[in-house]
Amino acid sequence: MRGIRDPRLVPIAEKVMAGERLSFAEGLVLYETKDLPTLMRLANLVRERKHGHKTYFVHSIRVSQTNICYVGCTFCAFQRRFGEEGAWDWDVEEVVAWVKARYQEGLTEIHLTAGHHPKRPFQYYLDLVRALKENFPGVQVKAWTAAEIHHFSKIARLSYQEVLLALKEAGLDAMPGGGAEIFAERVRKRIARAKVSAEGWLEVHRTAHELGIPTNATMLYGHIETLEERLDHMERLRRLQDETGGFMSFIPLAFQPDGNQLARELGKKEFTTGLDDLRNLAIARLYLDNFPHIKGYWATLTPELAQVSLDWGVTDIDGTLIEERIVHMAGSPTPKGLTKEALAGIIRSAGRIPVERDALYREVRVWDQVEA
Numbered sequence: 140m141r142g143i144r145d146p147r148l149v150p151i152a153e154k155v156m157a158g159e160r161l162s163f164a165e166g167l168v169l170y171e172t173k174d175l176p177t178l179m180r181l182a183n184l185v186r187e188r189k190h191g192h193k194t195y196f197v198h199s200i201r202v203s204q205t206n207i208c209y210v211g212c213t214f215c216a217f218q219r220r221f222g223e224e225g226a227w228d229w230d231v232e233e234v235v236a237w238v239k240a241r242y243q244e245g246l247t248e249i250h251l252t253a254g255h256h257p258k259r260p261f262q263y264y265l266d267l268v269r270a271l272k273e274n275f276p277g278v279q280v281k282a283w284t285a286a287e288i289h290h291f292s293k294i295a296r297l298s299y300q301e302v303l304l305a306l307k308e309a310g311l312d313a314m315p316g317g318g319a320e321i322f323a324e325r326v327r328k329r330i331a332r333a334k335v336s337a338e339g340w341l342e343v344h345r346t347a348h349e350l351g352i353p354t355n356a357t358m359l360y361g362h363i364e365t366l367e368e369r370l371d372h373m374e375r376l377r378r379l380q381d382e383t384g385g386f387m388s389f390i391p392l393a394f395q396p397d398g399n400q401l402a403r404e405l406g407k408k409e410f411t412t413g414l415d416d417l418r419n420l421a422i423a424r425l426y427l428d429n430f431p432h433i434k435g436y437w438a439t440l441t442p443e444l445a446q447v448s449l450d451w452g453v454t455d456i457d458g459t460l461i462e463e464r465i466v467h468m469a470g471s472p473t474p475k476g477l478t479k480e481a482l483a484g485i486i487r488s489a490g491r492i493p494v495e496r497d498a499l500y501r502e503v504r505v506w507d508q509v510e511a
């Protein structure tokens with residue numbers, strides 16, 4: 140590869156071109172280098188080797204059945220206590236009615252994540268999956284983070300395996316990747332003390348993969364973590380993926396500094412910079428060589444940066460969302476949803492091929508022509 144300005148990237152580029160795995164030390168060089176054009180070209184090389192110009196999105200709806208939560212993560216602006224202003228807590232019928240009111244033709248995915256409700260029994264969650272599958276046949280249910288699965292296992296006094304098996308039998312198709320935050324103990328203690336541990340998160344995903352439930356993985360960055368801790372996070376994911384092969388995508392999520400305790404503690408008002416976001420995505424693409432997709436989640440990146448990210452290793456920009464709430468309650472200034480046409484247009488005008496997928500990354504439609 141010609142034109143490499145940082146000599147430390149020469150052996151890394153050789154490894155990437157040969158399809159060899161990068162070491163932890165090499166990952167840190169990628170975080171340090173000022174030679175961003177080379178970083179971009181390497182990430183793009185891997186994305187095109189894996190998927191050519193194809194770029195995926197999904198027609199999905201986001202649902203949070205409650206924002207009542209007892210966990211108290213300091214970065215979270217979504218959680219509420221019982222009776223607090225803005226709190227909601229829906230029965231199964233209310234969730235179904237909410238989705239019905241917003242249902243759009245061709246919807247393929249219902250994505251459920253919510254707070255850890257202290258009183259709902261595990262049966263409620265089984266009933267909820269079953270009701271969604273009955274009312275919206277053909278729609279896949281991607282539901283509940285590893286943190287929520289851990290919560291269910293505590294309230295039901297069941298193992299992760301028993302919880303996941305019961306949810307799978309009720310109709311669960313896939314799991315989102317939230318709750319991972321940053322695995323390092325130092326950070327977790329400060330931002331998510333009462334949430335599932337790093338080991339617990341990984342064990343839930345290991346169990347899901349063993350049961351044939353594919354999952355995603357996230358990383359919440361841009362707060363108090365070091366670059367080593369970001370890389371350690373990816374290292375642990377890469378190891379689990381070597382074991383199970385059950386992850387579909389990795390989604391870095393930038394910290395949203397609005398309306399939460401952590402932002403107040405840190406006196407933080409700014410979002411991560413676009414360059415930090417792009418660098419992080421490119422490193423994820425290079426380091427997580429065994430992950431099929433790196434997702435540039437447009438709702439936190441902004442649609443504009445998500446479009447640029449397609450040159451930085453990203454092969455998926457998530458979905459229509461319809462009415463996203465979690466990152467928007469933390470101040471994300473992006474729209475709450477985008478149409479399929481808009482998503483396909485964003486991808487197409489970046490010179491890539493828009494591919495509508497389902498929750499399991501099966502192709503639904505290649506958008507050869509984008510309607511206005």
Ligand code: SF4
Nearest residue numbers: 208210211212215254
């Ligand atoms: S991030 Fe999730 S678990 Fe943590 S406080 Fe917010 S809703 Fe609760």
